Amino acid sequence: MLKNYLKIAFRNIRKNKINSLTNILSLAIGLSATLLVLIYVFHETSYENGIKDADKIYQVYHTSKLLPKLAKVQAHSAEELKNRIPEIENATEFQSEELKIYKGKHLERTVNNIAVDNSFFEFFDIEIVQGDKRNLLPNLNSIVVTEQFAKSFFSSNPIGQELKLTTSEGIKEFIVTGIIKPIKGHSQIKFETVVSENIYRRIKESNYSFDAAMDMYCFVKFKKSNFSTILTKIREFVSLVYTLDDGLEMGYGLFPLKEIHLKSDLLVQLPGCSDIKYIYILLSIALLLLITSNSNFISLTSANFIKKINEVGIRKTIGADKKDLFTQFFLENILIIFISFILAFVISFFLLSTFNNLMQIQISLDPFTNYQAYIITFTITILIALISTVLVSRIMAKQNVSVLLGGKIFVQNSKSYLNKFLVTCQFAIAVLLISTTIIIREQVSFIKNKDLGYNIDRLIVIESSLKSQECNSFINEIKNYSGIENVSRATWFPGKLIGHYIGENEKKEDIPVHCLNVDNSFMNTLKIKLINGRNFNDLPTDTNCCIINEAYAKFFNINNPLTEKVFNNPIIGIIKDINIGSLKQNIEPMVLYTFSKRSYGASFIGIKIKPERVKESIEFIMKMWEEFSPEEPMKYSFVEDDLNNYYTEENRLFNAAVITSILSLIISLMEIFALTALNVEKRTKEIGIRKVLGASVFGVVNLFIRDFSKWILIANLIAWPLAYYFMDKWLQDFAYRIEISWWIFALSGGIALLIALVTVSFQAIKAATANPVESLRYE
Amino acid sequence: MIKLLGVSKYYQNKFDKTYILRNINLEIKEGEFVSIMGPSGAGKSTLLYIIGMLDSASEGEYYFLDEQVHKMKEKRLTELHKSHIGFVFQQYHLIDELTVYENIETPLLYQKVSGSERKGKVAELLDRFNMVAKKDLFPNQLSGGQQQLAAIARAIISKPKLILADEPTGNLHSDQGKEIMQLLKKLNDEGTTIIQVTHSEENAKYGNRIIKLSDGWIEKE
Numbered sequence A: 001m002l003k004n005y006l007k008i009a010f011r012n013i014r015k016n017k018i019n020s021l022t023n024i025l026s027l028a029i030g031l032s033a034t035l036l037v038l039i040y041v042f043h044e045t046s047y048e049n050g051i052k053d054a055d056k057i058y059q060v061y062h063t064s065k066l067l068p069k070l071a072k073v074q075a076h077s078a079e080e081l082k083n084r085i086p087e088i089e090n091a092t093e094f095q096s097e098e099l100k101i102y103k104g105k106h107l108e109r110t111v112n113n114i115a116v117d118n119s120f121f122e123f124f125d126i127e128i129v130q131g132d133k134r135n136l137l138p139n140l141n142s143i144v145v146t147e148q149f150a151k152s153f154f155s156s157n158p159i160g161q162e163l164k165l166t167t168s169e170g171i172k173e174f175i176v177t178g179i180i181k182p183i184k185g186h187s188q189i190k191f192e193t194v195v196s197e198n199i200y201r202r203i204k205e206s207n208y209s210f211d212a213a214m215d216m217y218c219f220v221k222f223k224k225s226n227f228s229t230i231l232t233k234i235r236e237f238v239s240l241v242y243t244l245d246d247g248l249e250m251g252y253g254l255f256p257l258k259e260i261h262l263k264s265d266l267l268v269q270l271p272g273c274s275d276i277k278y279i280y281i282l283l284s285i286a287l288l289l290l291i292t293s294n295s296n297f298i299s300l301t302s303a304n305f306i307k308k309i310n311e312v313g314i315r316k317t318i319g320a321d322k323k324d325l326f327t328q329f330f331l332e333n334i335l336i337i338f339i340s341f342i343l344a345f346v347i348s349f350f351l352l353s354t355f356n357n358l359m360q361i362q363i364s365l366d367p368f369t370n371y372q373a374y375i376i377t378f379t380i381t382i383l384i385a386l387i388s389t390v391l392v393s394r395i396m397a398k399q400n401v402s403v404l405l406g407g408k409i410f411v412q413n414s415k416s417y418l419n420k421f422l423v424t425c426q427f428a429i430a431v432l433l434i435s436t437t438i439i440i441r442e443q444v445s446f447i448k449n450k451d452l453g454y455n456i457d458r459l460i461v462i463e464s465s466l467k468s469q470e471c472n473s474f475i476n477e478i479k480n481y482s483g484i485e486n487v488s489r490a491t492w493f494p495g496k497l498i499g500h501y502i503g504e505n506e507k508k509e510d511i512p513v514h515c516l517n518v519d520n521s522f523m524n525t526l527k528i529k530l531i532n533g534r535n536f537n538d539l540p541t542d543t544n545c546c547i548i549n550e551a552y553a554k555f556f557n558i559n560n561p562l563t564e565k566v567f568n569n570p571i572i573g574i575i576k577d578i579n580i581g582s583l584k585q586n587i588e589p590m591v592l593y594t595f596s597k598r599s600y601g602a603s604f605i606g607i608k609i610k611p612e613r614v615k616e617s618i619e620f621i622m623k624m625w626e627e628f629s630p631e632e633p634m635k636y637s638f639v640e641d642d643l644n645n646y647y648t649e650e651n652r653l654f655n656a657a658v659i660t661s662i663l664s665l666i667i668s669l670m671e672i673f674a675l676t677a678l679n680v681e682k683r684t685k686e687i688g689i690r691k692v693l694g695a696s697v698f699g700v701v702n703l704f705i706r707d708f709s710k711w712i713l714i715a716n717l718i719a720w721p722l723a724y725y726f727m728d729k730w731l732q733d734f735a736y737r738i739e740i741s742w743w744i745f746a747l748s749g750g751i752a753l754l755i756a757l758v759t760v761s762f763q764a765i766k767a768a769t770a771n772p773v774e775s776l777r778y779e
Numbered sequence B: 001m002i003k004l005l006g007v008s009k010y011y012q013n014k015f016d017k018t019y020i021l022r023n024i025n026l027e028i029k030e031g032e033f034v035s036i037m038g039p040s041g042a043g044k045s046t047l048l049y050i051i052g053m054l055d056s057a058s059e060g061e062y063y064f065l066d067e068q069v070h071k072m073k074e075k076r077l078t079e080l081h082k083s084h085i086g087f088v089f090q091q092y093h094l095i096d097e098l099t100v101y102e103n104i105e106t107p108l109l110y111q112k113v114s115g116s117e118r119k120g121k122v123a124e125l126l127d128r129f130n131m132v133a134k135k136d137l138f139p140n141q142l143s144g145g146q147q148q149l150a151a152i153a154r155a156i157i158s159k160p161k162l163i164l165a166d167e168p169t170g171n172l173h174s175d176q177g178k179e180i181m182q183l184l185k186k187l188n189d190e191g192t193t194i195i196q197v198t199h200s201e202e203n204a205k206y207g208n209r210i211i212k213l214s215d216g217w218i219e220k221e
C-alpha cells in the first residue's frame, strides 16, 4: 500500500512540475529560515549551561550615579564578600586581558589570558586534564593552558615548558604547570591561558579598597537564601566600607550569570555579548517566512487537490475508506515536505556563512549538537502536512461519490476563498517587510547625512598611551608634515566615549554634563563653530577657563555666559551644539577644559589629513609613532568608521530586512505563479470559447489580473497601518528621525503589485495568445 | 440479495425538496442480470449509487444479503461495499497516474490482500482479458475498449457478488461494446449478479430483466 501511495505521489510531483517545484522551493526557504534561526536561538540561550549551579551564580557589578553600571569591580572584592556575607557560598574574581607573544620583535600571536584568584577553578568547576588539582598555580610564574592552546602552540608536552608573555606590566616568563579544559558548552567566560592575579604587583600589594582600579570581573555563588536578602547585605557592606565623597553614591549590584550573554547592560562587560532583541527579531522573521511558505503550501496542495477529486471518487468506489484516503494525502504531503526539508538543509548549508557573518556568530548545522532545532523544525513540517491533509480530507468527506466522480463545482468556491485569503496574508507580510526595509534605509541614510556640527572627512584618531609631554612632542613632529592639515589632542573625539558628571539646574533636576580636555587646535581640527567669545589660547590663565556649548547655557538658564563660571572656572567661549554620541541621543550640556585641569578619560590624537594625501600621511604618522612608542603598535581608526559603529545594529537590521523581504516576496510570487498556472489550466476551455467569441488578449489577461489585484490591494490596506505602527515605535529610539511619509507605503505596495502583475500576466498572456482551436480540442 | 422498500432520494433546497427517486420498491435475486433503463435525469445513476452503498437513501429501507444497510455504520458499509460490489462506469474512471496493472491491483490493496496473492490474481485476470502486453501502460495509452476491459478487470478482481455497471458501453464503438456486453454476460453465467444502466435496447437484451425508471418512479416491469 505504502509503495502504491508513494508511487502515485512521485508521479504527481513529476506531472505537476511547476506546482511541485514552487511548493517545494518555497517551503524549503521557510524551513531553512526556521532551522537556522532555531539553531541560533538554542545556541544563544544555552550560554553558561555547562556551569554547575549556574542559576545560583551572580556577577557583582559596580553602580554609581556618576558612571553607568560597570561590570568590573575592585580587586579582592570576591574575598572580601565571601568573608563578610555568610550567605555567599563561594566567590571568585578574575581579570581578562589580551596578552601578546613576541618572537623577537615580531608579534607572533595574542592570547586570551585571565588572571584569577585561588577559587576560580573550583568555582567554575573547571576540568583539569594535567597538573596538581589542589594547587594548579603554585608559583607566581605558573601558567595553566587549555588543551586547544597547548595543541596549537606546543609541539610536545607543555608541562614544564616556558611561555613568554607581554603583560601590561612588561614581559613576564611563565612555566606551564597544568592543562585544563575550557568551560563546557557556550560561555561568556573564555580563556586560553590562566595565571594568578598576584602576578600584578598592584593587586598583590593592595588591599580591598574603593580607591583601587576597577578591573576585576567578580562572581558570587549563593547558598540557598534568596536574592534580595543577599543584595541588601552586599549594599550594607558597601556603605560601611565606602566613605561617601562629593555626594556620589556608589555601590554594588548583582547580575545573573546566565543572563549575561543576552541581557547585560553593563559597561565593559565580558566581550562577546549579544542582545535578546536579536532573538526576537530573528524569531519573527522566521515566523513570517514560515507563515508565508506554509500558507503557500496549504493553498497549493489544496488547489492541486481539486484536480484529484475524480481520483478520490474512484478510490472510494473501489473500496478506499476515509482512513485510506487520509493516509494517502498525508503521505503525499509528507513526501513533498520531506523533499523540502532536505532542500532546506542544503539551502541552510549555503546560507550558513552569510548568516554567521550577519549575526557575528559561529553556528554549525551539526544535527547532533543542534538536535532540538531539528526536532522542532521537523515537528513543524509534520504539523503542516497534517493541517493541509485535514483541510483537504474534510472537504472530501462531505461530498458523496457521485459529486466527486462528476466534477469540481462544489469544492471550487470555498477552496478559492481560502486561496485568496492566504494570498492576501502573504502579500500583507511582503508589503509589511518591504515598507519596513525602505523605512530603515531612509532612517540610516538620514543619520549618515545629518549635520553633526563637526566635520569628520579624512579625520583619523589615534589612541594614545603616551605621557602628556611625549604626546605633545609627537604632535609637534607630525603637524608640519605637508599631507596633514591639522592635529589636535583631546580626551574625546567623535565615536569615542565621553566622560560626564551630573549637574543640577535651578529646578533641581539632574542633568548630565559632558566634560573633555582639549588643546587649542581641537575646534579647528573638527571645524566646530564658535558662536561667542574666544577659543583657548596659550594664555596662562586659560588653564582655569572653560568653553561651553549652547545647550549648557540653555539647560542651566545662563543669559550672559561670558560673565558666568562653571565651578569657579570662567566661561570664555560658547560653541555651537554638536552631537557627541549616536543620533539616538539628544544634545546635552558640555564643557571644554584645557589639559592642565583634571583630565577626563583617555587621551586621543585627532589628525585631519589633506585630500589625496591620505595613504602616505598615514604611513608617515605610523613611522613617527614607532619612534615614539616602539613597544605599542599604533591603534588608529577613521572617525567615519567609528561613527558607523554606532549603527552596526541598524545596518544589521537593514540587511536582515532586505533578505527577509526578498524571500517573502519570492515565496508569495511563487504562489501566485503556481495558482495562475492552475487557474489557466482549469480555464483553458473558457479562454478558448471567449477568444472564439472575440475577446481580446487584454480582456483575457484582465480576467486573471482582476482577481489578484483586488486581494493585493486589500493586503496593502492591512500591511500599511501595521508597518506604520511598528516602524514608528522603532524610530522613537532616535532623537533625530525621519517622519514616515505616504510615498513609502505607495512604493512598497506598488512594488508588490507590479511584480505580482508581471508574474500573473506572464502566464495569462501565454494562455490568451494560444490558438483557441487547440485549447478547445484539448478538453 | 437486494431488497429496496419505499426508498426515496431527495435534495434539500432552501425552500423545497427535489425528489430524484420516489418510493422505489425493488427486489433483485442472486444471479440476476438486470438492466435499468429510462430517460436522462431519471435517477438511474442515483439508484445505482444507492444500491452500491456509495450514496444513502433519504427515506426507506435497504437490505443487502439480509443486512439492514439503512441502519449500518459507515465502517461496516465500506466493508460490505469493498468485498461484495464492483463498479463499472461509462467514463471507465481508471486512475490516470497508475498503470493498468496497478489499477487492477488497487482494490486488493484496500482489502489488505498479501503481495504474492495479489500478483497471482492480477496475472490471472490479465491473462484472461488478453492484456498481459498492456499491463505497464497508462490509461491514456489505451483505446476506449481496452480501458473499459481494464476497468471491468478491476471491478471483478476481488470476486464481488454484485457488479454495478453505469452505461458501460456508452463511450464505445459497437464492436467494442459487444465485446464488453459478452464479457458481462459470461460473468453473469459464472454466477455474478449484474445490474446495468443502459440506453440501448440491444444491450438490455443481454440481461434477463428490465426496470424502467422515469422521473424517479419505477414503471411497471
Ligand SMILES: Nc1ncnc2c1ncn2[C@@H]1O[C@H](COP(=O)(O)OP(=O)(O)OP(=O)(O)O)[C@@H](O)[C@H]1O
Residues within 6 Å of the ligand: A402, A403, B011, B020, B039, B040, B041, B042, B043, B044, B045, B046, B047
Ligand atoms: N448532488 C445533487 N444535488 C442536486 N441534484 C442532483 C445531485 N446529484 C444529482 N442530481 C440530480 O438528480 C437527477 C438524477 O440524476 P442521475 O445522475 O441519477 O440521472 P440519470 O438517470 O443517471 O441520467 P443520465 O442518463 O443522464 O445519466 C438529475 O436531475 C440531477 O441533476
Ligand SMILES: [Mg+2]
Residues within 6 Å of the ligand: B044, B045, B046, B166
Ligand atoms: Mg447516469
